[in-house]
Amino acid sequence: MEPAEYDLMDAAEERMWWYRALHARVTDALRRRPGPDGAVLDAGCGTGGLLRRLSALGRPLAGLDYHPAAAARAAAKSGVVAAAGDANRLPFADGAFAALTSCDVLCHRAVDPATALTEFRRVLVPGGTLVLNLPAYQWLRSAHDVRVHNDRRFTARQGRALLAAAGFAAVEARYWNALLLPLMVLQRKILRSDEAAKSDVAPFPPWLDATLHATTAIERAAGRAGLRYPAGGSILLVATRP
Template sequence: MEADEYALMDAAEQAMWWYRAMHGHAAAAVADARPGGGALLDAGCGTGGFLARLGRAGCVGLEYNPAAARRAAEKSAAAVVAGSVNELPFGDASFAAITSLDVLCHAGAEPAALLAESLRVLRPGGVLVLNLPALPWLSSAHDARVFTVRRYTRASITAELRAAGFVDIRARYWNALLLPLMILQRKVLQAGAGAPSDVGAFPAWLDTLLFAATRLEAGLMRLGLQFPVGGSLIVTATRP
């Protein structure tokens, strides 16, 4: 991403409703997978918001941008390495879990390499947790700003993970209740090619309402409801 987008993410990711919702889904997915006491890698950790959310020993971050990697280490107090998700600088079977949030979709990611490397550095039974932008037709100026070049469906990510060798794949849509507003924002109000990304500060009342909608949705998902569509996907898969 451009330096200004890293700056926006750094400023927003611990307070903005969308980051808090995504981090909540990812943390719940890790907890539900029960990867045990081994190390966790956040691959493509950006400026460290999710590492800070985890706040536990044994977490390692990896980020391509050296300045962002330094900021992630400062924010989270975790060990953060500058490197590529396409060629992970770690030994085989090093981690019990890997999280990678909105990275597989990025222009700098090579999906086949990222998934092969994730499989390699996970121990047998280890879990990969992905968050991904959903629905290819929802591509917008926001995606261009943050270098998102791929949006996924439940079927497409399941097929990619299965082809890479993962098993026990579970992909669920979220940001479903707010999808009509997302379509309005990206396809109507900010449809121009020069429109800014959606990352930034929201009025407190609006941020509170939007986050409440995501919490309601998360509660319904934990009760077993599967939304047929949504703006994002939370995905878990296991190394055999």
């Protein structure tokens, strides 16, 4: 991403409703399907918000981001070793990790999804868990995607197919941010349809942030109770490396 977007992420990810909702879902997934004992890699760790949240799991952690300054910020924020590197060529040994998370990385224009997934599989031990988040629907592409260098968005079916083709098993794909999808469409396709607009990463008024987060919390609770959503702004995928 542009350096300015990392600045926005660093300032917003501890409080902004979307990051809090995402990090909660990734943590839920790792608690539900932890894989073997061992270290967790966050590939595309940004400025370290998820790493900080994952520390609650009590597992060894490592981070990687393409931008060296972002990796340094992630290390400072989380207290975890975070390296600069490319998701297409991970600088880690085969089978180095028991689980791997990667949020909104396969969508970036500098990342080849098939190559990156091959690398993710390589650095996982057999039985290791992969947790991915992907932005949903190419038709929802907007100025936000331009600002953060997203080149592609996905459907759940496409996400499952990518993971199956890369050799992963027991693939789950679930849409989330479903209740707020109509507001996303309004914001991105109507109110801020100009590709020169800023990204969606920004401070929200406290009352609005609390309302949006409460909506995601209700959706998360319903999902944990078994409700599945037919659509959403993002897709969470969980899979196992055979």
